Amino acid sequence: MISKWSEWKRYPRAGKGENIEAPISPGIYEVRFAGTGALHSFGAVDNVAQALALLPVASKSWFGRGEPARLPELEYRTCATSTKAAAKAAAERMIGRRETYMSGAA
Structure with a gap:
């Protein structure tokens, strides 16, 4: 059984306590770039919360002494099954x- 999709929520930012x-x-989870709506990540998993928590959304800056680079604004939604x-x-x-x-739109 599949439930309905949640509302879009802002993806938590590192170091902000979110x-x-x-x-x-x-x-199922879906993560998109907030500004464009372009797909970032999508998956069907055993534990939605854990999968979202483990997504590689941060990267290290080569010049910032290991501080996170500026991250894109992301949004996510979930659907439990x-x-x-x-x-x-x-x-x-x-x-x-x-x-x-997409094949019809091309």
Whole structure:
């Protein structure tokens, strides 16, 4: 069973004490660049909160003595499912719809 998508939320910024609000269950996540809406990350996982927390969204600056480089503004949304198999099936349907849309738009 698949629930509905959450609202878009700002991805927590490192060092600001912000938290990820996501289910600790199987599901799908989508991360996008806030300014353009371009896709950053997408996945079907066993634990949505953990997957979002482990995403490599920060990078080290070569010139900043190990301080984080300026990060893009990201947003994320989540969709809980009852199992990882249901999450994978829903993700595959979404990918199929996107491919169909893009092939018609080209």
